[in-house]
Amino acid sequence: MVRTAAFYFKEAIDIFIVYYIIYRLILILKGTKALHILGGVFLLAFITFLSKLAGLDATFWLLQQFWLAGIFLLIVVFQPEIRNTLANLGTNPLGRIIVPSEFRFISEVMDAVRVAMTEKMGMLIVLEQDMGLREYIESGVVLNAEVSKELLLTVFHHNTPLHDGAVIISGSRLIAAACQLPLTERQDMSKILGMRHRSAVGITEITDSIAIVVSEETGNLSVARNGSLMMKANCDDIEKELISLYKSKAQKTVFRKTNRV
Known part of the structure; x- marks a missing residue:
């Protein structure tokens, strides 16, 4: 498959959006206990990825079960931050995104x-x-x-x-x-x-x-x-x-x- 300039531009935009979402998420959680929990979540996600890559089926299955149930646990843990974030976006949705704090x-x-x-x-x-x-x-x-x-x-x-x-x-x-x-x-x-x-x-x-x-x-x-x-x-x-x-x-x-x- 021949990759055109448009393809690479799309990839660059995709990477930038992911980076910006993570960056804004860290800013929102900065100074809270949830930031440390988020670090643990990223580490666990990385281990899950490695276990699949290495073919560790039992480990990968166990971690999959955690993610199925863990998503609800994360919502409960991050409830205050999720509420504050949605409130901020509702108050000034355009300004919060376009004008960085x-x-x-x-x-x-x-x-x-x-x-x-x-x-x-x-x-x-x-x-x-x-x-x-x-x-x-x-x-x-x-x-x-x-x-x-x-x-x-x-x-x-x-x-x-x-x-x-x-x-x-x-x-x-x-x-x-x-x-x-x-x-x-x-x-x-x-x-x-x-x-x-x-x-x-x-x-x-x-x-x-x-x-x-x-x-x-x-x-x-x-x-x-x-x-x-x-x-x-x-x-x-x-x-x-x-x-x-x-x-x-x-x-x-x-x-x-x-x-x-």
Whole structure:
């Protein structure tokens, strides 16, 4: 049988769909006991496959009996997760599928930035990219919390003990606050720029991270990347660029993993 390009395209789509379903399932079960049970189920399925492949008839028959009865047991065990998943899909079926949850934190960050700009609340937010920021995370207070507008505004409120340092976000998690960052040694930067701006440039000079700064004096937004500082940036434009960047990274990751399969 001659396999055409259309056949290989169909196979690629098939693999991608299976990968995406498993990926979303792991995200849904992440942090629950059901995730460990799911790992055991996958292991048992693999053993079943091997027993059939190796011609172990008795073992294969025994495992078949388990699967016949076990499917009902799994439904009972995963009942809370199944209920929550169906509820989420029912509430926003299109958004949950098309817009991955890992991109929603960007909107939370930029909503907090908009409030900070209006109220002239100083902010320094570092978005970790491919290079790890463990050294700087360890200099602050570890939070490891879900990113939200409310949490960011609380952290950077001038009466809180965490507002002076930087917040570091990795993926969609706020990893740490009150982090100390290296200052740039550039002499050509304006003397009116404060510690937050110099820290933003400093961290992006030696890592591939992105630093977002809101000036406490003017309320202006600045963004640093690759050691360059964009001042008086437009909030909407920055949000669009960040979403585009993270979507591009996610697509590259998915295709790399799909190719390995």
